[in-house]
Amino acid sequence: MCGIAGLIHKGKSSxxxxxxxxxxxxxxxxxxxxxxxxxxxxxxxxxxxxxxxVAEAEDMNRGRGIHQVLAERIGLIEGILDExxxxxxxxxxxxxxxxxxxxxxxxxxxxxAEHIEETDGVEILSMGSGLELxxxxxxxxxxxxxxxxxxxxxxxxxxxxxxxxxxxxxxxxAHPYWAFPYNxxxxxxxxxxxxYWIMRRQMEHAGHRFMSNCDSELLAVYTxxxxxxGVSLEDSLSQSIEEIDGxxxxxxxxxxQLGMAKDTMAAKPLVLYESDDMIAMASEEVAIRAILPQEIxxxxxxxxxVRVWQA
Amino acid sequence: MAGVSDAELKAxxxxxxxxxxxxxxxxxxGKSLYMEFDPDAEERFVYPWAPEVDYNKRTELDTGxxxxxxxxxxxxxxxxxxxxxxxxxxxxxxxxxGTGILSRLNLIxxxxxxxxxxxxxxxxxxxxxxRVGWSCGENMMSGxxxxxxxxxxxxxxxxxxxxxxxxxxxxSRTGIDMKGGTILVGGDTGALSGFMMQxxxxxxxxxxxxxxxxxxxxxTIFIGGDIKSLGVDAVEEEKTNLDKAWLTRKxxxxxxxxxxxVDHFTKVVSGKMLWNxxxxxxxxxxxxx
Numbered sequence: 224m225c226g227i228a229g230l231i232h233k234g235k236s237s238x239x240x241x242x243x244x245x246x247x248x249x250x251x252x253x254x255x256x257x258x259x260x261x262x263x264x265x266x267x268x269x270x271x272x273x274x275x276x277v278a279e280a281e282d283m284n285r286g287r288g289i290h291q292v293l294a295e296r297i298g299l300i301e302g303i304l305d306e307x308x309x310x311x312x313x314x315x316x317x318x319x320x321x322x323x324x325x326x327x328x329x330x331x332x333x334x335x336a337e338h339i340e341e342t343d344g345v346e347i348l349s350m351g352s353g354l355e356l357x358x359x360x361x362x363x364x365x366x367x368x369x370x371x372x373x374x375x376x377x378x379x380x381x382x383x384x385x386x387x388x389x390x391x392x393x394x395x396x397a398h399p400y401w402a403f404p405y406n407x408x409x410x411x412x413x414x415x416x417x418x419y420w421i422m423r424r425q426m427e428h429a430g431h432r433f434m435s436n437c438d439s440e441l442l443a444v445y446t447x448x449x450x451x452x453g454v455s456l457e458d459s460l461s462q463s464i465e466e467i468d469g470x471x472x473x474x475x476x477x478x479x480q481l482g483m484a485k486d487t488m489a490a491k492p493l494v495l496y497e498s499d500d501m502i503a504m505a506s507e508e509v510a511i512r513a514i515l516p517q518e519i520x521x522x523x524x525x526x527x528x529v530r531v532w533q534a
Numbered sequence: 535m536a537g538v539s540d541a542e543l544k545a546x547x548x549x550x551x552x553x554x555x556x557x558x559x560x561x562x563x564g565k566s567l568y569m570e571f572d573p574d575a576e577e578r579f580v581y582p583w584a585p586e587v588d589y590n591k592r593t594e595l596d597t598g599x600x601x602x603x604x605x606x607x608x609x610x611x612x613x614x615x616x617x618x619x620x621x622x623x624x625x626x627x628x629x630x631x632g633t634g635i636l637s638r639l640n641l642i643x644x645x646x647x648x649x650x651x652x653x654x655x656x657x658x659x660x661x662x663x664x665r666v667g668w669s670c671g672e673n674m675m676s677g678x679x680x681x682x683x684x685x686x687x688x689x690x691x692x693x694x695x696x697x698x699x700x701x702x703x704x705x706s707r708t709g710i711d712m713k714g715g716t717i718l719v720g721g722d723t724g725a726l727s728g729f730m731m732q733x734x735x736x737x738x739x740x741x742x743x744x745x746x747x748x749x750x751x752x753x754t755i756f757i758g759g760d761i762k763s764l765g766v767d768a769v770e771e772e773k774t775n776l777d778k779a780w781l782t783r784k785x786x787x788x789x790x791x792x793x794x795x796v797d798h799f800t801k802v803v804s805g806k807m808l809w810n811x812x813x814x815x816x817x818x819x820x821x822x823x
Contacts, residue, residue, distance in 0.1 A: 509626070520665065523687060525743060
């Protein structure tokens with residue numbers, strides 16, 4: 224079933240980490256397997272924030288040797304960063320398998336990302352100047368506590384509670400997906416893509432890579448493909464309704480925008496609240512009311528509806 | 535049928551009136567009961583098993599920190615104590631509020647509720663001052679539900695009776711599989727409204743999305759605005775005088791009567807060109823099953 228949520232503040236920062244946690248916790252019943260966030264802080268001044276995982280959570284139960292393996296993988300990553308001339312300004316580890324780097328890098332970030340992901344067991348969750356993508360097994364309270372998201376200040380965020388139906392219960396298959404290698408673009412999705420393999424082959428022929436077998440990753444790759452061709456976010460969302468089959472409602476966030484698209488059948492829910500300074504949306508109103516307890520007016524976007532909001 | 539006057543219709547027996555209105559009598563005796571609209575009849579939704587409640591005995595319930603189960607259990611307890619008017623405050627979008635109430639009650643919900651609100655009801659009169667989520671009034675059997683703001687998708691799914699009214703706009707698949715009763719919408723409705731509709735009437739004062747009335751078996755849809763497209767086997771039909779009288783009565787009753795009257799409403803019914811399952815030979819049914 225899955226639950227999705229998004230919020231964007233117009234022209235100001237807020238505690239989007241805490242707000243998104245409250246929204247996702249209210250959607251826990253729609254997806255208890257994993258929880259993910261894409262939060263957008265104040266853009267850094269030329270630096271990149273890279274969120275990366277070097278193992279799956281379940282790998283940590285596979286004996287003492289795993290710690291040595293992780294240390295070797297991290298060593299390889301930092302060697303690659305050095306090789307590409309990236310300067311590591313800070314490094315944090317919320318868990319042993321998940322790290323956050325702040326980098327300065329003047330070269331091609333796509334090539335850097337591709338090189339890093341050649342390392343066995345390593346996946347870049349996100350790279351960008353504002354985007355930080357965090358996902359792990361468990362509910363929102365667990366993940367937010369583990370990764371310190373309850374006080375994350377930013378302009379906008381999207382999030383996801385996952386009920387695994389199409390692929391495994393692991394971090395790789397959890398949402399959001401980063402639109403690799405397009406910096407600061409992330410996607411969450413509720414639904415099923417029925418022409419996934421056809422579209423995936425098209426994307427792979429166009430040179431894109433897939434890290435999972437989760438159909439939702441297609442939307443991220445598809446969006447990245449369109450944006451890299453100069454297509455606007457709004458046009459990409461509209462185009463997706465024609466080209467992607469299935470039932471879906473999905474949200475896309477960029478450095479300063481938040482967009483939504485609903486399939487031709489309007490089969491997956493989304494409740495929308497709009498005010499002059501804030502927009503919030505979620506699979507269920509109860510998630511919006513978790514941050515706006517007062518009486519509010521909400522609407523259901525219709526079939527084939529596409530909307531984009533500016534931070 | 536358009537030439538039949540109200541006076542003539544009133545003078546007819548129910549069976550004659552059904553025929554005059556172009557409705558099929560079908561061979562449904564003993565299987566289902568089709569209630570024909572009578573302009574002179576008053577609508578009553580009183581059942582012998584209804585608990586003795588007094589509409590003047592009123593109480594309020596602050597539901598902000600209660601679970602859905604607690605709220606619904608509290609409603610039943612209060613009804614057993616004879617409360618006929620219950621006001622729920624601060625529901626905060628909770629799901630399944632007010633479901634399964636099978637007797638008379640005046641239920642007022644001050645705020646918005648989530649999915650499957652006031653479904654499976656048989657008798658209560660409900661007023662909701664906020665918005666409702668998906669599947670409000672699902673399988674409602676009798677009574678009235680009035681929502682003052684918008685509603686989500688599958689509004690009145692499989693409704694069997696009563697009046698389900700949304701003053702604002704509703705989502706997609708409104709009245710899907712409806713088997714009776716009336717759905718009234720003050721604003722717009724989304725795609726596939728009236729999908730597989732079997733009986734009853736749906737009135738939308740605004741626009742309708744694509745595939746309106748797709749695969750409908752029977753029943754009637756009235757649309758006041760534009761129809762994006764008709765679904766498979768849905769066809770337009772001329773309104774009768776009785777249709778207009780009924781529309782006027784219902785829309786006036788709920789304060790939804792447009793300034794320009796009801797003449798502009800488009801009537802949509804089933805073309806009845808799709809397979810009728812009941813007419814299939816046993817061997818054909820077996821193949822389908």
